[in-house]
Amino acid sequence: MQQRFRKTCGALALLGLFSTGVLAQEAPKPEQIIKWRQSVYQAIGWECGRIRISLDKGFDREEVKKAADAIAALANSGLGALYAPGTDKGKGWHDTTLKAEFFSNSAKATEIARDFVKEANDFAKIAATRDAETVKTQFGKLTQTCKSCHDEFRKRD
Amino acid sequence: MQQRFRKTCGALALLGLFSTGVLAQEAPKPEQIIKWRQSVYQAIGWECGRIRISLDKGFDREEVKKAADAIAALANSGLGALYAPGTDKGKGWHDTTLKAEFFSNSAKATEIARDFVKEANDFAKIAATRDAETVKTQFGKLTQTCKSCHDEFRKRD
Numbered sequence: 300m301q302q303r304f305r306k307t308c309g310a311l312a313l314l315g316l317f318s319t320g321v322l323a324q325e326a327p328k329p330e331q332i333i334k335w336r337q338s339v340y341q342a343i344g345w346e347c348g349r350i351r352i353s354l355d356k357g358f359d360r361e362e363v364k365k366a367a368d369a370i371a372a373l374a375n376s377g378l379g380a381l382y383a384p385g386t387d388k389g390k391g392w393h394d395t396t397l398k399a400e401f402f403s404n405s406a407k408a409t410e411i412a413r414d415f416v417k418e419a420n421d422f423a424k425i426a427a428t429r430d431a432e433t434v435k436t437q438f439g440k441l442t443q444t445c446k447s448c449h450d451e452f453r454k455r456d
Numbered sequence: 457m458q459q460r461f462r463k464t465c466g467a468l469a470l471l472g473l474f475s476t477g478v479l480a481q482e483a484p485k486p487e488q489i490i491k492w493r494q495s496v497y498q499a500i501g502w503e504c505g506r507i508r509i510s511l512d513k514g515f516d517r518e519e520v521k522k523a524a525d526a527i528a529a530l531a532n533s534g535l536g537a538l539y540a541p542g543t544d545k546g547k548g549w550h551d552t553t554l555k556a557e558f559f560s561n562s563a564k565a566t567e568i569a570r571d572f573v574k575e576a577n578d579f580a581k582i583a584a585t586r587d588a589e590t591v592k593t594q595f596g597k598l599t600q601t602c603k604s605c606h607d608e609f610r611k612r613d
Contacts, residue, residue: 334498335498335499335501335502337495338494338495338496338498338499338502339495339499339502341491341492341495342492342495342496342499342530344492345492345495345496345538346533349534349537362534365532365533365534366533366534368529368532368533369526369529369530369532369533371529372522372525372526372528372529372530373499373526373529373530375522375525375526376503376522376523376525376526377506377519377522377523380506381502392549
């Protein structure tokens with residue numbers, strides 16, 4: 300019971316971090332939430348791919364800035380709502396790869412989520428004004444937060 | 457030949473509108489592009505759903521603004537790259553519903569794309585400062601551009 304309470308509090312803290320009220324107002328099905336979650340990260344993956352190409356093949360600030368702004372806006376838009384309790388099981392576009400540990404170790408999940416938002420915001424600022432090397436370094440910091448989350452909370456095939 | 461040239465020019469004009477250089481640098485497979493496209497619009501659909509809930513059940517500016525910013529950033533991020541010629545056929549998460557007419561009537565596609573970007577930008581501005589009724593009206597203008605595109609270029613089941 301106490302463990303369940305801690306898990307619920309952890310999940311709520313995470314939702315709070317991402318600051319959204321959607322779940323309190325409506326209750327979409329886990330499958331729909333997982334589909335949205337997979338879609339948002341696929342979209343972020345697309346934007347990251349464009350950034351990587353630009354940084355590898357000649358820095359195009361306009362291209363990188365647009366992608367960076369989209370990542371930052373998504374990161375700030377309330378992604379915590381896409382991690383409703385119970386969504387470590389089920390199928391969106393495909394079976395979710397979210398581990399149950401995301402909810403049992405919500406302190407770590409919250410820390411990574413906070414880092415992701417911070418590095419995404421920093422990246423958007425740096426992409427707008429700084430030189431290619433600095434942008435590249437900051438892109439590394441951003442993608443490191445993606446990797447941290449995958450290492451901790453993504454199921455392996 | 458001339459028709460083909462016109463189609464190619466139309467597609468390039470559309471890519472130009474969305475201002476991205478990705479396709480010139482790399483050539484992802486149509487299936488991957490379709491998957492990204494479906495993901496981006498699913499993400500936009502999620503953000504629109506949150507806005508609708510907030511506008512229907514009591515205007516939460518912070519909630520609406522975050523979702524509006526994400527939609528605007530995605531709209532401005534270069535979505536034309538997700539409409540590479542040939543991507544009216546193929547499977548991303550599911551078979552694409554994009555009609556071939558998207559490429560043969562690229563003047564219309566470009567017009568709708570331009571409207572979408574404009575209304576998304578206006579919506580983000582209005583969501584930040586104006587009253588609920590004005591935000592609702594502008595949200596109607598934004599979603600009308602989605603409907604226009606669906607009416608013109610989305611296959612029916």
